[in-house]
Amino acid sequence: MQWEVVIxxxxxxxxxxxxxxxxxxxxxFGSAPNAHACAVDVALPGxxxxxxxxxxxxxxxxxxxxxxxxxxRSVFARKNYFYPDLPKGYQxxxxxxxxxxxxxxxxxVDGVEKTVRLTRAHLEEDAGKSLHEDFHGMTGxxxxxxxxxLLEIVSEPDMGxxxxxxxxxxxxxxxxxxxxxxxGNMQEGSFRCDANVSVRRPGEPxxxxxxxxxxxxxxxxQQAIEYEIQWQIETIEDGGKxxxxxxxxxxxxxxxxMMRSKEEAHDYRYFPDPDLLPLVIDEKWIGEVATxxxxxxxxxxxxYVSSFGLSAYDAGVLTASKELAAYFEEVVSIxxxxxxxxNWVMGEINGWLNKAGIEIADCPISSRSLAGLLVRIGDxxxxxxxxxxxxxxxxxxxxxxxxxxxKKGLKQISDSGALEAIVDEIIAANPSQVADYRAGRDKxxxxxxxxxxxxxxxxxxxxxxxxxxxxxxxx
Amino acid sequence: xLNKNLKELSGMLAGREISSVELTQEFLGRIEALNPEINxxxxxxxxxxxxxxxxxxxxxxxxxxxxxxxxxVAQKDIFCAKGWRTTCGSKMLSNFVxxxxxxxxxxxxxxxxxxxxxxxxxxxxMGSSNETSFFGAVKNPWDRRAVPGGSSGGSxxxxxxxxxxxxxxxxxxxxxxxxxxxxxxxxxxxTYGVVSRYGMIAFASSLDQGGPMGKSAQDLSIMLNVMAGxxxxxxxxxxxxxxxxxxxxxxxxxGLRIGIPKQYFGEGLDPEVEKVVQDAISQYEKLGxxxxxxxxxxxxxxxxxxxxxxxxxxxxxxSRYDGVRYGFRAxxxxxxxxxxxxxxxxxxxxxxxxxxxxxxxxxSHGYYDAYYIQAxxxxxxxxxxxxxxxxxxxxxxxxTSPSTAFDLGEKGDxxxxxxxxxxxxxxxxxxxxxxxxxxAGFASNGRPVxxxxxxxYFSEAKMLNVAHQYQKNTDWHLRMPSI
Numbered sequence: 001m002q003w004e005v006v007i008x009x010x011x012x013x014x015x016x017x018x019x020x021x022x023x024x025x026x027x028x029f030g031s032a033p034n035a036h037a038c039a040v041d042v043a044l045p046g047x048x049x050x051x052x053x054x055x056x057x058x059x060x061x062x063x064x065x066x067x068x069x070x071x072x073r074s075v076f077a078r079k080n081y082f083y084p085d086l087p088k089g090y091q092x093x094x095x096x097x098x099x100x101x102x103x104x105x106x107x108x109v110d111g112v113e114k115t116v117r118l119t120r121a122h123l124e125e126d127a128g129k130s131l132h133e134d135f136h137g138m139t140g141x142x143x144x145x146x147x148x149x150l151l152e153i154v155s156e157p158d159m160g161x162x163x164x165x166x167x168x169x170x171x172x173x174x175x176x177x178x179x180x181x182x183x184g185n186m187q188e189g190s191f192r193c194d195a196n197v198s199v200r201r202p203g204e205p206x207x208x209x210x211x212x213x214x215x216x217x218x219x220x221x222q223q224a225i226e227y228e229i230q231w232q233i234e235t236i237e238d239g240g241k242x243x244x245x246x247x248x249x250x251x252x253x254x255x256x257x258m259m260r261s262k263e264e265a266h267d268y269r270y271f272p273d274p275d276l277l278p279l280v281i282d283e284k285w286i287g288e289v290a291t292x293x294x295x296x297x298x299x300x301x302x303x304y305v306s307s308f309g310l311s312a313y314d315a316g317v318l319t320a321s322k323e324l325a326a327y328f329e330e331v332v333s334i335x336x337x338x339x340x341x342x343n344w345v346m347g348e349i350n351g352w353l354n355k356a357g358i359e360i361a362d363c364p365i366s367s368r369s370l371a372g373l374l375v376r377i378g379d380x381x382x383x384x385x386x387x388x389x390x391x392x393x394x395x396x397x398x399x400x401x402x403x404x405x406x407k408k409g410l411k412q413i414s415d416s417g418a419l420e421a422i423v424d425e426i427i428a429a430n431p432s433q434v435a436d437y438r439a440g441r442d443k444x445x446x447x448x449x450x451x452x453x454x455x456x457x458x459x460x461x462x463x464x465x466x467x468x469x470x471x472x473x474x475x
Numbered sequence: 476x477l478n479k480n481l482k483e484l485s486g487m488l489a490g491r492e493i494s495s496v497e498l499t500q501e502f503l504g505r506i507e508a509l510n511p512e513i514n515x516x517x518x519x520x521x522x523x524x525x526x527x528x529x530x531x532x533x534x535x536x537x538x539x540x541x542x543x544x545x546x547x548v549a550q551k552d553i554f555c556a557k558g559w560r561t562t563c564g565s566k567m568l569s570n571f572v573x574x575x576x577x578x579x580x581x582x583x584x585x586x587x588x589x590x591x592x593x594x595x596x597x598x599x600x601m602g603s604s605n606e607t608s609f610f611g612a613v614k615n616p617w618d619r620r621a622v623p624g625g626s627s628g629g630s631x632x633x634x635x636x637x638x639x640x641x642x643x644x645x646x647x648x649x650x651x652x653x654x655x656x657x658x659x660x661x662x663x664x665x666t667y668g669v670v671s672r673y674g675m676i677a678f679a680s681s682l683d684q685g686g687p688m689g690k691s692a693q694d695l696s697i698m699l700n701v702m703a704g705x706x707x708x709x710x711x712x713x714x715x716x717x718x719x720x721x722x723x724x725x726x727x728x729x730g731l732r733i734g735i736p737k738q739y740f741g742e743g744l745d746p747e748v749e750k751v752v753q754d755a756i757s758q759y760e761k762l763g764x765x766x767x768x769x770x771x772x773x774x775x776x777x778x779x780x781x782x783x784x785x786x787x788x789x790x791x792x793x794s795r796y797d798g799v800r801y802g803f804r805a806x807x808x809x810x811x812x813x814x815x816x817x818x819x820x821x822x823x824x825x826x827x828x829x830x831x832x833x834x835x836x837x838x839s840h841g842y843y844d845a846y847y848i849q850a851x852x853x854x855x856x857x858x859x860x861x862x863x864x865x866x867x868x869x870x871x872x873x874x875t876s877p878s879t880a881f882d883l884g885e886k887g888d889x890x891x892x893x894x895x896x897x898x899x900x901x902x903x904x905x906x907x908x909x910x911x912x913x914x915a916g917f918a919s920n921g922r923p924v925x926x927x928x929x930x931x932y933f934s935e936a937k938m939l940n941v942a943h944q945y946q947k948n949t950d951w952h953l954r955m956p957s958i
Contacts, residue, residue: 046674089794269838274680
């Protein structure tokens with residue numbers, strides 16, 4: 001039996017503002033509990049929210065970047081429910097009129113582009129944290145996170161597989177970091193995904209969805225959706241029915257489990273927050289923000305393909321983060337050989353970064369230094385093979401390429417006189433191989449190359465060497 | 476001394492006829508003597524008050540005094556004041572000592588005023604009789620069997636009994652004007668947004684507005700000069716040029732167009748109250764004012780609209796009182812939900828619970844459009860009625876309350892009867908307009924009657940002028956109960 005999967009994502013991106021969305025308290029992560037909980041965050045009697053314009057600007061940036069409509073008038077609403085880490089007994093969010101409507105994200109799956117439409121993006125405040133350990137049967141409340149600004153980005157149900165959902169989440173993750181509106185730190189909860197998943201038989205109306213809450217890594221997103229799809233298909237094939245529900249993903253067991261059913265769903269009693277005026281964003285403000293937008297990943301990717309002649313895949317890897325792309329472009333600006341630069345950045349640099357578990361910002365080899373190395377391959381000073389040895393020395397802090405080549409005597413031997421003398425010695429020392437080669441055993445050619453490389457400790461210019469060998473062996 | 480107005484008191488302080496400490500002691504003595512019976516104050520803290528008075532005396536000695544420096548002010552217990560227990564008339568906050576100052580408290584501090592104590596009020600400002608206070612009912616100084624009105628009944632009674640020269644109040648549906656009328660004093664609710672709500676414990680955010688209460692319009696203008704002004708901590712605070720609300724007190728009212736809405740003189744209005752109000756209007760005619768008939772056809776809808784919008788906002792505003800971070804928490808509970816339920820069941824009184832339930836209901840899925848959205852439409856219609864009326868007149872006048880002060884316990888079992896006592900005041904809040912009440916005489920039962928003056932947006936100075944001209948020609952505002 002064939003099944004079609006329908007997935008929509010809700011992503012909560014924590015906005016990178018210095019202070020909270022409705023109070024002046026700091027948004028810094030990792031401080032002592034309640035160190036950043038001011039009177040407004042604690043919801044003392046009589047306190048009032050005041051909107052942080054910086055958070056609105058983040059939303060405008062996002063709206064412009066995804067080609068959505070930035071609402072000239074949007075409204076903050078109260079979402080009412082009781083929970084100990086929700087100090088006011090309501091969350092200030094947006095309901096009927098969100099700050100951004102529509103927009104789209106383009107994803108690349110198996111080399112094919114696909115457009116995922118966005119429904120909306122709205123501003124809201126985060127809740128605090130309930131701490132269930134260390135309090136001897138009681139619960140501790142930490143309100144440092146309470147009031148942290150979030151942009152909730154809601155997609156249309158346009159994704160058809162876990163792979164597409166992950167591609168979308170990654171693309172969004174890259175975008176918010178490009179825009180500088182979210183640090184994207186998933187461990188710290190700065191970027192959290194909820195996935196709405198349903199299955200149906202092709203041609204049938206949408207199936208009943210279940211929402212998987214709070215997935216904070218791409219791996220969990222993938223695993224949770226795959227498990228959920230399988231579970232829903234098996235449930236239906238076994239004659240069961242899917243009930244609308246909210247579920248949690250248990251990453252240890254690798255399965256989803258029920259959190260609450262539709263019957264237990266809250267009635268949030270949304271209504272416009274009378275403490276806040278409607279949010280009015282005029283054309284002038286939007287225009288000002290538009291001038292500060294960076295080149296976005298999708299545009300950058302196209303440019304890498306069209307002006308650098310890179311493959312779509314390479315362009316995708318290099319533009320995955322703004323920092324890596326900037327690094328690559330600096331290398332190309334010094335050594336205008338995009339394909340070679342791309343190979344080195346994606347191969348050596350990315351490989352060593354991964355091995356060391358560090359980010360490009362902390363790379364021990366600067367873009368300028370890498371370019372210095374590539375220039376020496378280009379001008380024939382060293383071979384690509386020797387270059388890897390130089391690279392390792394550079395990584396270990398032994399200096400710039402030129403000084404390492406000099407110090408270690410790694411310069412390529414391109415002097416034809418010197419190479420000819422070496423080749424003459426080899427021919428003289430291996431008469432039977434020479435005879436065999438001349439008798440038609442072409443494969444022996446690599447034997448002579450090996451001998452020459454051995455004699456020059458790998459420093460023979462391979463192009464030059466090949467030419468001389470061919471000439472001399474031909475007799 | 477007890478009957479002196481702010482200008483006179485300020486002059487005495489400046490001339491060193493009396494010190495702020497002496498003045499404060501005088502009123503503290505009065506509170507000590509009368510409060511056990513009137514119950515106008517929930518919290519009195521002599522040490523803090525006298526310390527503030529000493530500081531005021533220093534400022535006066537340095538020649539650094541303003542019109543309110545050294546003057547005792549009674550603060551409604553809805554305003555958070557640092558170091559003061561701030562209860563809002565509720566068991567829920569009976570142990571809450573505020574760690575911060577409301578904007579209004581800050582302003583009076585900066586002006587050098589002395590906080591003489593926190594006045595009693597209906598619980599969370601929900602009530603028209605002051606009987607819903609956890610700290611017991613307030614008695615009307617004119618007649619101890621009568622209510623003082625609410626919710627700012629403690630402030631009104633404190634002024635009427637001369638336990639404080641002036642006080643602050645808040646008005647969500649008439650809570651400054653109705654107790655002012657019932658206690659024979661003056662009070663003004665400014666245009667919504669003129670006085671910051673920061674630190675004023677919320678009942679219904681879109682309707683709540685703080686304002687001054689005192690013996691005369693002149694005193695109110697001096698108070699309002701301190702209280703009004705932009706505050707960036709309240710997003711609904713209005714950023715307007717600073718005004719001197721005393722500037723036009725002495726202007727003549729000749730040619731003033733007074734709008735009389737026929738809907739304010741119909742069924743339900745006590746004939747004795749009507750007579751007093753008509754006499755007051757006649758007095759204005761003698762002073763050269765003209766009478767214009769206006770119509771406020773949606774007045775009858777104001778109570779149902781109000782009792783949807785106010786409880787809706789209140790149900791959400793009061794969710795923070797959950798026993799988790801501060802305030803009352805039930806002693807025994809089984810789990811989290813039980814803690815919420817018991818803390819709120821034991822911490823809130825009946826009227827507050829009634830409004831939380833009504834508010835929760837009207838915001839519920841499936842009912843929201845029928846109640847909340849509908850009420851908002853009515854609200855716009857009511858505002859339009861006023862706008863149309865103000866095209867024809869400068870101020871609107873009528874009774875503040877349909878009757879004089881009713882007896883304690885008289886309306887206790889019938890919330891709707893209680894709600895109807897605000898029929899003339901509520902529409903003003905729904906429209907966001909300024910409104911005031913001044914004493915205009917007495918009924919045959921010896922209880923005071925108030926005249927309500929409603930002005931157009933930001934016309935407080937004009938309204939105070941209109942009230943002051945009446946008070947220059949009458950002495951109702953100087954009458955005091957025999958205590």
